[in-house]
Amino acid sequence: MxxxxxxxxxxxxxxxxxxxxxxxxxxxxxxxxxxxxxxxxxxxxxxxxxxxxxxxGRTALPVTGNLQPLNFTTCLLNRHYVTPELKEQVISISDDLEEKYEGSTTNYLDANFPFYNGFPLFPHLSHHDGKKLDLAFFYKKGGLAVDDAPSFIGYGVFEDPIEGEPNSPADCDRRGYWLYGLLSSFVPQWNKDDYEVDVERTRFLLKLLASDEQTSKIFIEPHLKQRWRLKRFDKIRYHGCHAVRHDDHIHTQIR
Ligand SMILES: [Zn+2]
Incomplete structure (x- = not known):
């Protein structure tokens, strides 16, 4: 226990x-x-x-406002701590996003624990220094923009690759990385068909993050980078099979 x-x-x-x-x-x-x-x-x-x-060197992310947890449990579990620099960056980006898309809330998922560098936030092994943060995609339901997500924890409902796109989930599976897509076996998929990614808002968020001088890397699956025409942003990269699928959320980190 x-x-x-x-x-x-x-x-x-x-x-x-x-x-x-x-x-x-x-x-x-x-x-x-x-x-x-x-x-x-x-x-x-x-x-x-x-x-x-x-x-x-950590501070809690806000619970209300333009930047919020998708699920309040994240805060209840102390998983919403970041460096002051990262906090300032994402709040400013969420304000810019709200200015363009009025009423939009940027939802964060897991960040880091409050104490000690090197203490990993399971299962995200790299979230151990306050400089990493996961953000939810934006979604539409019945064609209308909404502020929630098909997965109540924000992870595990994937935007699968389609024919002709790079398919790293299949690649990693073939190479024996069975953990890569495991999450969808635990997360209920019943909302998957009711929600679609709001590409316009998600793409705008990715562009804001990728254009920010402080950002060092952003991870999403290669097929989404291609589908959402983000090729020219070098900071948006592929993370490799040893991580987990990133076609359900955005991982961002600062220098
Ligand atoms: Zn992450």
Missing amino acids: VLILTILTQIGGLIYLLAFFLARKLQQTSAVFTAVFLGFYLIATFLIVPTLAPFF
């Missing part, structure tokens, strides 16, 4: 131990233990961690 909580939330395991020993010392029941754990966890997540994170 301690291990699972640490992998999911970084601080959860430690708080679990604290609550466990406290409940045992006071000879309390498991109901009291659960209440103490939840209370400590929420106080730590919303009051203590945001205060301590700046000492580790």
